[in-house]
Amino acid sequence: MINYGKTFIITTSVLCLSIAILSEAQPYMMQLDRWEVLQPSIGISAMHMQLLHNGMVIMFDRTDFGNSNISLAGGMCRYDPSDTAVKFDCSAHSVLYDVASNTYRPLKVQTDTWCSSGSVLPNGTLVQTGGYNDGDRAARMFTPCGFSETCDWIEFPQYLTQRRWYATNQILPDGRIIVVGGRRQFNFEIFPRADYRSIESRFEFLRETTDGSNENNLYPFLHLLPDGNLFVFANTRSIVFDYKRNRIVREFPEIPGGDPRNYPSSGSSILLPLDETNNVDLEAEIMVCGGAPKGAFSGVKNGRGFARATSTCGRLKLTGANPSWEMETMPLPRVMGDMLLLPTGDVIIVNGAGTGTAGWENARDPLTRPVIYYPFERRFSVMSTASRPRMYHSSAVLLADGRILVGGSNPHVYYNFTNVEYPTELSLEAYSPPYLSFTSDSIRPKILTSGKVVNYKTLFNLSFSIAQFLTIDLLSVRIVAPSFTTHSFAMNQRMVILKLISVARDGLTNSYRINVLGPSTAEIAPPGYYMMFLVHSGVPSSGTWVQIE
Missing domain, CATH: 2.60.40.10 (Immunoglobulins)
Incomplete structure (x- = not known):
């Protein structure tokens, strides 16, 4: 009716x-998806990406590798006496990309953003936290403005209470941001920090999930649940965490197979869509896909070769008396893949490699074909081939027009474009899923107001x-x-x-x-x-x- x-x-x-x-x-069914190169070079390798509500995408790399391939505007330079590569740098390490006009401009970031994290405040301002060296305690803010305006990064170099390198952020129901973990950081903190010091921030679960070398629990997977608690996944274990009282509410069985899923094994995770259409209790379900076998990272470092990536996905419904993982197999084993929710509620997994782990020179066999997973049907489809590999330090975001913006890939200590198997990528590509095909135009809605x-x-x-x-x-x-x-x-x-x-x-x-x-x-x-x-x-x-x- x-x-x-x-x-x-x-x-x-x-x-x-x-x-x-x-x-x-x-x-x-028609597989009418396609790839398009938007920019052959934006001057930086897009290690980090955030879509803003004005249609701009902010991207940045790191500051400690030397000069990028784009200069700062107006002859500006950054002087950083603690930089490990170059102390006087007139190149940019961040850009603002305008989706509508397919243009970009350089931004000035001062402290090192290498392997950092971020969230957007309710007012649309990006809060970006941590990094390396002089950036490991920094908080940075970027408030969106028009492309022709001059908004730029504002930095607070010693704002954080602890070093945050490889940490994870999550926006909270009250609009604050929780920042969890990081290398050798078994704790969390809240941004802004006004009432933070009344909270005990130790988080022993992160210490327990290291593998003895402080690996495989970096960039823990964090998802805010409908009851206000956090789902936290690190290495092979997962919990429901009450951050207000600093206590574990529930612990789930380990994901089957024993393969670690977090950095540097670098699988990925999503919270499947929350459905409010029925007058029933809201069901929360987590999905974790890909990664690398236990010992894969040390195996590369010790000359034992590149292990085959993990091909399994686990789905975990968090409701019920005895939740357990339901395992599925991807058509392609994948490490360093990005999982994104499409507007349809399906899941795309893009970027990554078939063997090895995250880290410089640590992977081989790039996967240039994304897969789309249909949660209701529990099936995968292998999609069309991208024009270039996207491995370590690549990223992807969903755009408002339904495309997936893909950039980055720099598996080297510095930018390296010659005499290497996988050159540094400064390009941007867009992937158009099959639902954007002209064959669907007759049944495609258009929002008017x-x-x-x-x-x-x-x-x-x-x-x-x-x-x-x-x-x-x-x-x-x-x-x-x-x-x-x-x-x-x-x-x-x-x-x-x-x-x-x-x-x-x-x-x-x-x-x-x-x-x-x-x-x-x-x-x-x-x-x-x-x-x-x-x-x-x-x-x-x-x-x-x-x-x-």
Whole structure:
């Protein structure tokens, strides 16, 4: 039943026609995906990426390898007496990329951002934490502005209480950010730190999950759960952690197989979409894919060769009396792969290698073919081949137009473009999944208007047009939090499927208006900017930005 002002009944004949149209318009079956090189060089290798709510992507590398291939604007230079490579540097190590115009400009970052972490505050400001050397205690902030304006990094070099190198960030329901772990850091802290010192920050779980060499639990996988606690995965173990009381609420069985999944074994993890469409308890399910076998990192260092990457994925439903891992096998073994949620709720795994581990010169057999995983059907599809390998220090983010932006790959100590098997990559590529094929245009919705602000448990309106509306049962509204992606983990990424209340014709041909209920709680959708997609029959609209508050 669709509400067109009054009730409109879908007759049997219309429903049969809808099913026939749907069977002819399955975009995934046609494999009409494609790759496109957007920029042959942006001057830096995009080790870290964050999409901002004004359509810009901020990217950065590290400062301690020497000059990049792009100069700072206006003859600016950075002087850093503690830099280990070059103390007077007139090149940029961060850029701001404008998706709409496919242009970029240099940004000035002073302290070393190598292997750092980040989250976006509810007001849209990126908070970026840690790094190496003079950057290991730094907090940096970038507030979005227009591309032609002069916004740049603002830095607070000694803001953090501990060194944060290979740490993980997660936005919290109250808009603060938790920063967890890092090399030889078995603790956590909160940004901003005003009331932090009243909290005991020791986190022994991180000490327990080292393998004796402080490895395989770096960049722990963090996911905020609907009850406000954190899911934390390190090495092979996982827990539910109450950060407010600093206690473990629950511990799960180890992921089967015994293969570590965190850096440098570098698998990846996502929280599958949270579905608020049914009036039942919200189910949270985690997925962890890929990695490298135990001992693979030391095996490369000791000359024993490059071990085959892990090919398994584990799914863990966190509800129920006795949660257990359900294992599946990817069509390609993969280490250093990036897992991202597509607007459809499917999962893409892109970048990485088939053998070895993370680390300089530590991997071989680059995987240039992403796979898409369909959680409901529990199947994988191998997709089209990219033009270049993306291995260590590559990254990827979902864009509002539904494409995947891919950049980076520098498996060397310094930038190296010649006489190496895998040269440093300064290029940007975009991957268009099959749902962006022209064959799906007739059933692709287009958002016409929507509110800029969405409140919790509050109805809001959205207008859209579509050439061929099949049935309301094939329509859903989803919000996606953009990720801070680095080292094979997309921090803060989450999707919430909102409750659709009604659909009505909007008075124009092929134009409709829907009523949607905002997310229930800040634990389900922390405050901040989200991309909102309308998905019809597996085909998403372009996203529009909304602020949850």
